[in-house]
Structures are given as C-alpha cells and as structure tokens.
Amino acid sequence: MLESNKTRISLIIEVLADTIDKTKYKNITHNNKEKQRIIINNSVKNMAEIRLDKIWMNNKLTDWDKANVHIMTRALHYGSSVFEGIRCYNTKKGPAIFRLDDHTKRLLESAKIHRMKIPYTQSDINTAIKQTINANNLKECYIRPIIYKSTGGIGLNPLNVKTDTAIAVWSWGAYLGADAIKTGIDVKISTWTRIAPNTHPGLAKAGGNYINSQLAKIEAIEDGYAEAIMLNTNGSVAEGSGENIFLIKDNIIHTPKISDSILPGITRDSIIKIAKELNYEIKETTIPREMLYIADELFFTGTAAEVTPIRSVDKITINKGARGPITEKLQSAFFNILKEGKRPDWFELIQ
Numbered sequence: 001m002l003e004s005n006k007t008r009i010s011l012i013i014e015v016l017a018d019t020i021d022k023t024k025y026k027n028i029t030h031n032n033k034e035k036q037r038i039i040i041n042n043s044v045k046n047m048a049e050i051r052l053d054k055i056w057m058n059n060k061l062t063d064w065d066k067a068n069v070h071i072m073t074r075a076l077h078y079g080s081s082v083f084e085g086i087r088c089y090n091t092k093k094g095p096a097i098f099r100l101d102d103h104t105k106r107l108l109e110s111a112k113i114h115r116m117k118i119p120y121t122q123s124d125i126n127t128a129i130k131q132t133i134n135a136n137n138l139k140e141c142y143i144r145p146i147i148y149k150s151t152g153g154i155g156l157n158p159l160n161v162k163t164d165t166a167i168a169v170w171s172w173g174a175y176l177g178a179d180a181i182k183t184g185i186d187v188k189i190s191t192w193t194r195i196a197p198n199t200h201p202g203l204a205k206a207g208g209n210y211i212n213s214q215l216a217k218i219e220a221i222e223d224g225y226a227e228a229i230m231l232n233t234n235g236s237v238a239e240g241s242g243e244n245i246f247l248i249k250d251n252i253i254h255t256p257k258i259s260d261s262i263l264p265g266i267t268r269d270s271i272i273k274i275a276k277e278l279n280y281e282i283k284e285t286t287i288p289r290e291m292l293y294i295a296d297e298l299f300f301t302g303t304a305a306e307v308t309p310i311r312s313v314d315k316i317t318i319n320k321g322a323r324g325p326i327t328e329k330l331q332s333a334f335f336n337i338l339k340e341g342k343r344p345d346w347f348e349l350i351q
C-alpha cells in the first residue's frame with residue numbers, strides 16, 4: 001500500500017528538518033540507520049494526525065471526536081483490553097478484508113482467555129467492521145476492533161466491570177517504512193524478555209502485553225534500530241515487538257513454535273501455507289539466538305509489517321545484507337494474493 005504523495009512530501013520535509021538537528025542523532029554514525037530512525041519517528045508523528053469520520057462504539061456509529069472514554073476507564077489503568085489489527089486491501093475484485101474470520105476468531109479467543117464477555121457474536125463484529133469501513137468511505141485501511149473493560153469499578157477484580165467494544169479504521173501505509181519492504185531493516189536483540197505463559201498469556205492479543213512490546217520498541221529506536229527481536233524466558237527467539245519472525249538456513253524455513261511465547265500471527269500462518277504450497281520445507285521449532293546471526297535470510301511478518309526483510313541483527317550483517325531470494329519469492333506470492341484478491345477464502349469483500 002503506498003502512502004499518499006502529500007504524506008511523502010511532508011515526511012521528506014520533516015526528515016530534512018530533523019536532520020538539521022544533529023544533536024538529536026549524535027550517537028548514530030550509520031547513514032541508513034539514521035534515515036530509518038527518522039522515518040520511523042515520523043511515521044509515529046503521522047499516526048497522531050489520524051482523524052476520520054466515524055468510530056463504531058457499542059453498536060453505534062459515533063462521530064470520531066465524540067468517541068471518547070472516561071478517565072476512570074479500567075483498561076487505561078490496568079491494560080485490560082483485547083484487540084485486533086486487520087487490513088482491508090483494494091483488491092482487483094474490490095475492497096476486501098484479509099482473513100477477517102481468523103482475526104475476529106482470535107479477538108474472541110483473546111477475550112475468552114481474559115474472561116471478558118461481550119453481547120456480540122463473531123458475525124456481529126464482522127458486520128460492524130464492514131459498516132465502519134463503509135461509513136468512512138475507505139477502500140484500503142487498517143482496522144482496530146477493541147474490547148475493553150470500561151467503568152464501574154477500579155479495584156483489581158474486573159469481573160463485574162462493564163465491557164465495551166469499539167472499532168476504529170484508518171489509512172496506514174507500510175509500518176516499517178515503504179523502502180524496508182525491499183531493502184530490509186536493521187534490528188537488535190532486545191534486553192527486554194518477551195512475556196511468558198506464567199506471567200501473562202501471549203496467545204491473547206491483550207493491551208497489557210504491549211507494555212512489554214513498547215519497551216522493546218523504544219529501546220530499539222533509541223539505539224538507532226528499526227525494530228527489536230525479543231527472546232523468551234528460555235533465551236530462545238520469540239518474535240519482534242509486533243511481528244513474527246522467520247529464518248532461512250540451507251533452504252529450510254524456520255519459525256518459532258507457538259509455545260515459544262509468540263502471538264500466533266495470521267500473517268505467519270499465511271506465509272507458512274504459501275511456503276508449503278511452494279514446496280519449501282518449513283519447521284516450527286525453537287531457534288537459538290545465535291542462529292539469527294548465521295542465517296541465510298531473515299524476515300518479519302505481521303498485519304502492520306506485512307513481510308519485511310531483516311538485513312542485520314546486532315550489527316551483524318545477514319548474508320549479503322539484502323533481501324534474500326526465498327524472502328523475495330514468499331513476499332511476492334503474498335503481495336500478489338493481496339493485490340489480486342486470489343484465494344477468495346482469505347478475503348471478505350466489503351461491498
């Protein structure tokens with residue numbers, strides 16, 4: 001998905017303005033890293049400017065400016081929310097939501113893990129998502145349904161606190177930068193360990209989990225990297241702050257298994273299926289940290305990041321420091337499916 005020209009121009013102006021402020025980047029010597037960090041900082045700035053027409057809130061399309069919560073909203077204090085990140089693509093067959101059922105299934109499973117009950121079925125939420133996209137006249141967008149503990153008690157027992165549901169949509173380009181899809185990104189291993197099944201459940205996409213992810217992301221950006229790779233409590237590779245990871249070694253594709261403290265990504269699942277169809281051998285397995293450094297290819301997957309190659313880890317160049325041939329094949333098969341709307345079972349047309 002391309003960013004609009006206007007966004008690109010304002011991005012370039014901001015990059016130039018920020019570059020003049022040399023003191024801000026005094027610790028960074030590598031030009032590309034500097035550029036990457038500036039672009040990422042700017043995409044964060046652009047996020048702050050999002051404003052659309054309508055948000056679906058508790059079964060009502062509400063004006064964007066009126067879709068507010070009270071300061072005593074429990075989720076604000078304790079992170080008690082579950083949410084999804086979904087994309088709608090303007091495919092050749094028309095605007096269509098990618099793997100909608102799989103996303104809303106995961107949403108309701110996250111709610112189940114956290115014992116949140118809502119008065120909507122999966123089909124109600126699917127319909128509401130389509131309604132929200134249409135109400136905002138979007139053909140391509142990012143979709144954020146969220147179920148959260150709202151008001152009615154601030155003690156630690158959430159069971160009797162009201163549970164609200166909302167859906168926001170907005171246009172969102174390539175999360176890790178449009179160029180990153182081709183050139184790859186520089187990442188570091190985070191000093192923050194990924195949450196474990198006996199701390200808080202990583203299979204649920206819960207708001208509170210992202211305190212952990214944000215610490216990793218902040219550290220990576222402050223240190224001049226685009227993203228972090230988090231290890232689990234056993235010291236094995238888990239995932240990025242908001243992406244799953246794949247490693248290719250000797251033509252075999254590896255990815256951490258579900259029990260390695262990962263979110264079971266829907267893009268991860270799509271890439272596994274595509275790789276199998278292309279006859280690659282794929283192993284869901286434990287990956288030791290050092291295997292990253294000697295990988296032939298590495299890439300991240302995620303709804304926001306789509307398929308983004310990794311060109312270095314902890315300043316160790318991965319192979320030739322460029323997108324590898326298997327990554328490129330998988331990426332192109334994935335993007336082709338998105339563009340063409342092929343595999344109708346993966347798309348839900350919105351009109």
Ligand SMILES: Cc1ncc(COP(=O)(O)O)c(C=O)c1O
Nearest residue numbers: 242243244263265266267302303
């Ligand atoms: C922590 C984490 N891991 C992995 C992913 C990738 O999951 P998906 O492909 O379903 O977007 C995400 C994004 O939702 C995430 O937040």
